Amino acid sequence: MIPLSYILILSAFLFACGVLCIATKRNAIGILMGVELVLNAANINFVAFARYVPGFQMDGQVFAVMVIVLAAAEAAVALAIILNFYNNRNTVDVDEANQLRG
Amino acid sequence: MTLDLALFVVLASVIAASAIGVVVAHTIVRSAVFLLFTLIGVAFLYFLIGAEFLGAAQLIVYVGGTLVLLVFGGMLTSGGPFQTLRVRRLEWLFGGFVALAIFAALAQVSLALGQRPTTDAPLPPGAGPLGVAFLTSHLLPFEIVSVHLLVVLVGAAYLARTRKRAALGSEDSASRRNGGTP
Amino acid sequence: MLSTLDQYLPHAVAIVVAAGVAALVVFAFIGAAAFLFIWGERKVSGRIQDRLGPTRVGKFGLLQSLADGIKLVTKEDFVPAGSDKFLFRIAPFVAFCAAFTGFIALPFAQGVVAQPLNVGAFFVLAVLSSEVFGVLLAGYSSANKWSLFGGVREAAQVVSYEIPRSLCVLVPVCIAGTLNLNTIATQQEGFFWNWYVFHDPFTFVAFFVFFIVATASCKRAPFDLAEAESELVAGFLTEYSGMRWSYFFLAEYASMFAMSALASILFLGGWHSGLLPFEPATAFGAILGNLVDVGVFILKGSALVVVMMWMRWSLPRLRIDQVMSTCLEYFVPISCGLLVGVCVWQLYVPSAVAEGTKYVLAFGSLAFAAITLVAAAKTRPTPQHSGAFAKP
Structure with missing residues (x-):
């Protein structure tokens, strides 16, 4: 049996990597990948608790399925926005998205 | 060391190494390939924990759908072939510091949570x-x-x-x- | 096997050994299957084009694939300058691993499966759909416009065809009430009218839709837009040579067989021959019965693979916009309708009508097949159609 804390530390590591990815990448698609990493980290936690906490078995899995579905939806919308931005500005560098600065 | 634990260590090192790869890769498609390995690793981690349905869902939705979309988007929006991503050193320092702080905080919480008694509950429902x-x-x-x-x-x-x-x-x-x- | 090994080895070692043996068996099966299918493809294409196909190497040219293999191994392992070398090198392995992993959950007979999974059907679909990654990476990393076009076309095609494919798999799953492939096949025991393809009109249509969509997702002609050799040189394969090229071929034939095997489990009764009212594994003893079962299963899968080859050499290739509109305008609505239809059929149609439909469909198809065969046997080639071998 795998100790619960090992799985939680793995998910913490994935979360930190996701945050670093979001912080350092300028490419909008790179940022999207960081978000996917963060969501996966959260999902690992849900599934781990579903495995080890008796009262949370069903809820944990339901949460994880919801997160997977919403992550797919988020990626689709974000990609649509990025493609639209690319059509207008010919780049996906998020530093260029400064039209609202005035 | 039981077999479960050994398999977990192998999987966890693959997941962690490819997560680092996502962050440091030079081109967007290489990032996506490392993300592919991370996601497949997480799917097999679900299989190892016993959540078969979630593992298969992770494979079909993330790997077969979302990630293909991401690579597709990366190819459509890259200015030229193999365009590299540049990151300033200061950004590495600052971002790395924030990430390390978050990791330290979360790891401490995880260790504290791991101290609590957990029951080896039956496998999660299918x-x-x-x-x-x-x-x-x-x-x-x-x-x-x-x-x-x-x-x-x-x-x-x-x-x-x-x-x-x-x-x-x-x-x-x-x-x-x-x-x-x- | 695990329980036998458990007597001699510690439990953990036994599990590892059993897993290794299962992986070896699957690998050997894929290798042997690809070996024979490549020979079969050349023979089929030769006969369809009024040629003989390979005849020189071995009896009937059976060893042609071996000769080809030796040629491929000795070729230079070439990586084009200016390509992304790391991605170029791993792309064939990504494609092959995806096809290989699909076999892990495929039951070849009652309980003869590398890893029994409760979500087997879902798992096989999920793993086979990630084969597209190898193609996409190969297309991108070659730094070649033709390759890139091939890869992007493949991505668009596979992501779209995944939807009708999953919906068609759900049709028999709705009847079976489980995703476990072993249970689904066991439910179709007995004579051939118990197969799910004859269960009701919706599954009957779903089988053909699934087979066409599966052909498209294996990127076989008439849907082989990714390597359309008349437009894109060789598509994503343009820059590949030697062993790496042959890994793509292994992956293609492996996924063709996996798709056909999935179709035969879901619709055509799996390892049941359809001619015996009992289960061979219980009647003939475990070893002989299971051998019969595995033989029937491989025969069914190979028959469907041969149909895929027949389609490839008979039909012209579609254009990319036609491929996309076929999927999104026809197959997606049809498969949605089939899914709704099968649920309504399960709920509201009285059992007498359902039983009758089963026999009508089964014997109707049998009669249709017999009439077609007789008509085809009676047809004699007219001189202007018989081509090269016609005597002047």
């Missing part, structure tokens, strides 16, 4: 009970998610269309009617 739960006790979130997916479908199609699409579309259908190649 696809059948999960489906029943979606249609009985968790019906409201299920319905909200399905409506949300419909909204996303329409919204993404609306956002991604180009302004000139109307003109192009009629031209295309005209050429198809004439039997010519577009």
